Amino acid sequence: MANVVPVDEFATGEWYPGFKPEHFESPYIVDAASPFKPGDEQGFWFLDFHWSRGLTPLAATLWSSDGYCWGTQHAAEALPLPPGRGITARFAGTHLYGCALPETDPREIGARANRIGTNLPHFLANYRSIWEAGRDELEATWQYFRGVDFTGTPDLTELLTQGRRYHKRSMEIHFGVMYPMLANFLGFYGACADMGINPAEIGKFLQGEDTKIMETDRELYRLALKARQVGLEPVFEENEPLALREALGRHGGAASVWLTEFDDFLQVYGWRAEATCDVGVPSWIEDNTIPLGLVKTFLKRDDAHDFEAAARNALAERDEAIDNARSGLTREEQAVFDAGLASNQAANFPWWQDDHNYYIDLKVMLPLRWGCQELARRENADNKDDMLYLFWPELQDVASGRRPYAGELKSLVAERRQYFDHWFAKRGEMPKVLGTIPEAVEDPVLIEIFGLNPSAIKAVQNPDAAKQTVMSGVAAAKGTARGIARVLQSSDELHRLEPGSILVCESTSPNWTPAFGKIAGAVCDGGGMLSHAAIVGREYGVPTVTAVGVATLSISDGDEIEVDGTTGTVTILTKATTTADTAAETPAGVAG
Amino acid sequence: MDPAPTTTPTTGHSCDAVVWIDEVDPQRAIAAGGSKMGRLAELLASGVEVPQGFAVTVDAYARHCRESGLDERIDAVIGRLGSSPSEAEVEAASAEIRAMFTATPVGEHLTARLTEAYEELCLRAVDVNVPVAVRSSATGEDAADASFAGIFDTYLGVSGIERVLDAVRNCWGSLFTARALAYRLRKGISHHAMPIAVGVIELIHARASGVAFSVHPVTGKADRIVVETSWGWGEAIVQGLVDPDHVEIGKADGRVLKYDVAHKRVVSAFDFAVGAVTEIDMPAKLADRKVLDDEQVGAIASAVRAIEEHYGHPVDVEWVISRHRRAGDPVCIVQTRPVTVTASPEEAAPAAYDPVALAQKYLFSGKPIPGR
Numbered sequence: 001m002a003n004v005v006p007v008d009e010f011a012t013g014e015w016y017p018g019f020k021p022e023h024f025e026s027p028y029i030v031d032a033a034s035p036f037k038p039g040d041e042q043g044f045w046f047l048d049f050h051w052s053r054g055l056t057p058l059a060a061t062l063w064s065s066d067g068y069c070w071g072t073q074h075a076a077e078a079l080p081l082p083p084g085r086g087i088t089a090r091f092a093g094t095h096l097y098g099c100a101l102p103e104t105d106p107r108e109i110g111a112r113a114n115r116i117g118t119n120l121p122h123f124l125a126n127y128r129s130i131w132e133a134g135r136d137e138l139e140a141t142w143q144y145f146r147g148v149d150f151t152g153t154p155d156l157t158e159l160l161t162q163g164r165r166y167h168k169r170s171m172e173i174h175f176g177v178m179y180p181m182l183a184n185f186l187g188f189y190g191a192c193a194d195m196g197i198n199p200a201e202i203g204k205f206l207q208g209e210d211t212k213i214m215e216t217d218r219e220l221y222r223l224a225l226k227a228r229q230v231g232l233e234p235v236f237e238e239n240e241p242l243a244l245r246e247a248l249g250r251h252g253g254a255a256s257v258w259l260t261e262f263d264d265f266l267q268v269y270g271w272r273a274e275a276t277c278d279v280g281v282p283s284w285i286e287d288n289t290i291p292l293g294l295v296k297t298f299l300k301r302d303d304a305h306d307f308e309a310a311a312r313n314a315l316a317e318r319d320e321a322i323d324n325a326r327s328g329l330t331r332e333e334q335a336v337f338d339a340g341l342a343s344n345q346a347a348n349f350p351w352w353q354d355d356h357n358y359y360i361d362l363k364v365m366l367p368l369r370w371g372c373q374e375l376a377r378r379e380n381a382d383n384k385d386d387m388l389y390l391f392w393p394e395l396q397d398v399a400s401g402r403r404p405y406a407g408e409l410k411s412l413v414a415e416r417r418q419y420f421d422h423w424f425a426k427r428g429e430m431p432k433v434l435g436t437i438p439e440a441v442e443d444p445v446l447i448e449i450f451g452l453n454p455s456a457i458k459a460v461q462n463p464d465a466a467k468q469t470v471m472s473g474v475a476a477a478k479g480t481a482r483g484i485a486r487v488l489q490s491s492d493e494l495h496r497l498e499p500g501s502i503l504v505c506e507s508t509s510p511n512w513t514p515a516f517g518k519i520a521g522a523v524c525d526g527g528g529m530l531s532h533a534a535i536v537g538r539e540y541g542v543p544t545v546t547a548v549g550v551a552t553l554s555i556s557d558g559d560e561i562e563v564d565g566t567t568g569t570v571t572i573l574t575k576a577t578t579t580a581d582t583a584a585e586t587p588a589g590v591a592g
Numbered sequence: 593m594d595p596a597p598t599t600t601p602t603t604g605h606s607c608d609a610v611v612w613i614d615e616v617d618p619q620r621a622i623a624a625g626g627s628k629m630g631r632l633a634e635l636l637a638s639g640v641e642v643p644q645g646f647a648v649t650v651d652a653y654a655r656h657c658r659e660s661g662l663d664e665r666i667d668a669v670i671g672r673l674g675s676s677p678s679e680a681e682v683e684a685a686s687a688e689i690r691a692m693f694t695a696t697p698v699g700e701h702l703t704a705r706l707t708e709a710y711e712e713l714c715l716r717a718v719d720v721n722v723p724v725a726v727r728s729s730a731t732g733e734d735a736a737d738a739s740f741a742g743i744f745d746t747y748l749g750v751s752g753i754e755r756v757l758d759a760v761r762n763c764w765g766s767l768f769t770a771r772a773l774a775y776r777l778r779k780g781i782s783h784h785a786m787p788i789a790v791g792v793i794e795l796i797h798a799r800a801s802g803v804a805f806s807v808h809p810v811t812g813k814a815d816r817i818v819v820e821t822s823w824g825w826g827e828a829i830v831q832g833l834v835d836p837d838h839v840e841i842g843k844a845d846g847r848v849l850k851y852d853v854a855h856k857r858v859v860s861a862f863d864f865a866v867g868a869v870t871e872i873d874m875p876a877k878l879a880d881r882k883v884l885d886d887e888q889v890g891a892i893a894s895a896v897r898a899i900e901e902h903y904g905h906p907v908d909v910e911w912v913i914s915r916h917r918r919a920g921d922p923v924c925i926v927q928t929r930p931v932t933v934t935a936s937p938e939e940a941a942p943a944a945y946d947p948v949a950l951a952q953k954y955l956f957s958g959k960p961i962p963g964r
Contacts, residue, residue, distance in 0.1 A: 082956050126741075190954025338945075440958065442957075
């Protein structure tokens, strides 16, 4: 008997003030996004860790429509996934829940199995050109937007429409590549496990290849060392991240030279938002606080992080893991393993899973954000991100002059901000799963990216989760660490991490990467062997356990905990004596 | 049947009561000596190292039952059981029949033949009262049935002709254990259709012993040989009394794929006071020690491969490494049986890397991916 968690509490028909169902009108393939509706408990809904702040009206409709209900559903048809039709989305307040759409007609599943039988080998044979063509197409569009003078464009309607098309197209490419790569990787994974290879080893076979994200971290770290070299450490020590830019400017001299170099760095690496596919969040260029804060943190470490040594270690560990695995296989199995490894090295999912963020997830929403900010300027809005609190049709109406912003829309925006803040504060209490809970799921994205394995699905249903002191998850990066837990709701709070902290969060994305240079261990509710935290944990040698399900519920900020990334166990050693300091902070990304 | 005693005891050909493993025609070995002994003769003929020994034939058993009047008395007990007796009735009948075997002495003629053969074995082994393994060796198609595995008696370390004779009679009687009786009743088989032979085999002084399978006994994967082993004799392993070391070897190249050393709590050792192999606590210094080195694993694997090739189907074997074995010597095979497990298409190892088939199998099957 399946466990059913009712959705009634969230299926009230109430949503953002002024919301109308047609605000979600947007092309989709199988199922459209919406707030929760009665009857939704038939699906299996999981709280999506990517957006732990919640989503503004525009961000909510853009991602759920273009990412899930177009991108994943389109890709699930194109490959296709035999028993699955992609992912759909619902909202409980501002919080996004995803649900895989099953295909149940046996004849249809058979027909789809025939199609993937043709399409997957074709994709794998042509992976490189397919991905690079998609990436280059997106980069070309990105360059187009970089060249656009938003301020000088009289009518922003066209630009916003182009920005939306870029966003949507990027999701087609993203999932069109991701599903077949994941199908190949998870098939290989299953075969390896069946051949008796320790699952903890499988993640290592494909690690160690350099990505654009790792390159960003290295460059930022180089800047930190440079700051130390020219004697700027005291400036970073004395100032909070928010005040650093100004303080460095005031300092002059070496600091000015350093800032010039920093700005050059940002021109290459700073076009990345502080969250995955969230138009509501600024890029590093727009808000320097995060990269400067990271430099500040890097400087607190006395022992330099040796990226080259870490990379060498990752490669050596990879080669050793491959040799060990092969030695336990029969000659017949070695033939299968070698061919599978070659296929997965050619189309390296773990590598892609990190690298593609640079081209897609962290920046494809920026042109829309710029358009919104320019429109806010023209409309004399109170805050430059006020337009993000409009729905897409409202935004188009304002841009084209069909509807004034001042008056009704402006006051709606104020109400919607309150609505956002209200739900932001409730994030910690949101159920991890809703609806009809299965024992296992078949969508590769759910399995791999969300870490929805049978044990995690079980863990999130534990009614006593808040009281447990020992948790288990995926042993994602080996080693053991003890330290004080810092339970972060979002990357806005990265500055709360001290060297030696244990990071506890729903999950990480690339913008969390620099934190791995200073933390002692990491624990995530979601994420599989190839989730961001797992990959980066291995690259940085940080003991990491993912797919714990309820770590953010069970562990309180300030608890002393132990992370065993070899066995996948997390233990609370001492509970924090006070619960102060754990209140949610103002979300930086949406502060005017 | 020729009742005349032989004047040339070493040949064993002129009398049907005893056949020697190394002298019997392999073609008629199973018919005369039962499946267990017959296969040893076949193995020896195909070049595999087996212990010396002889079988007390099916004919000798039949003649004993006939001439001592056991046949009538057994039939009477079984006749009383009817077609669907209760479990308790079957057990009572079993006890009654087995008591008859214990109480019925071996006839003079057969005693003389067995004494002669046992003395010949002592001579061959250069030993007085050589310790032997006395093993039931059943006949008939059902004897190979897994239901009969371990159902009949085996006595290890029997020394002296009186004890050998007792062990032979107990083995005969084990044709009538409650399990065997119930099985035959259920299948409608007469015990006359599956008379029993008994093997008398030189007891190899085992440094280590164990079982080996020419395919994985659980998954049926045919690309590997699986060996389970412990110190001393193999009884503790066969009876599941000890958690043995587990070794897997690639069949194609003989590479050791994995060697899991177990904590071995029990050992089958020779008890000189009792004159038999019995189970005792494993000495602490041996419990966690790896039993086999690579050379020994290789010798076992090559014997298993040869036996599988000889029969043309997967086999399991019981083997012993003698204390006197030196590197390069073959290991001694004491028993072999066909293995009926075959890999289901689900579990068969993939022949090539097929991403579509693997995605279907692991990702789109509705079952959790292994290892997650």
